[in-house]
Amino acid sequence: MTPESPVTVAFVCVQNAGRSQMAYAFAQRARDRRGLGESVTLLTGGTDPADHVHEPVAAAMAERGFEIGDRTPREIGPDDLADADYVITMGCSAEGVCPATWRGDARDWDLTDPAGRDADTVREIRDEIEDRVAELFGELAGEHDQSA
16 A cells, blocks of 8 residues: 555444444544544445434443444445445445455455444444454555555
8 A cells, every 4th residue: 555555444333323423423533633644545435324423322432432322324335336346335235235256355344233223232242343443544554654
């Protein structure tokens, strides 16, 4: 990975109202902290987006200093992901609706959907997402360091 050829990472799910929003927020922070702003482009979206980010998700992220409650879930389709180097899906499997079925190189994190879950469960999901994003950005930073 070089600044001339940025890597695109997409975090996608069905509603773009929970897991993918959390992953995107953690990824923005990881990208900035690692100085990869010129090397990593981030996308997020859903195949059937909700009207708003789930309130328990926004509350759990606020505990970590992220304000995502005012974000609007957005639609994402196969064309949006065509040039993505990494397509990270959150644990969906609905044929034609789940973006994991659109590409052979998607990574599915198989995460529990936080919708309708209690606050402690949402926190557990948030923490798992934070760990997975850290691992992913460790991988991306390693690629960046090798090309320097």
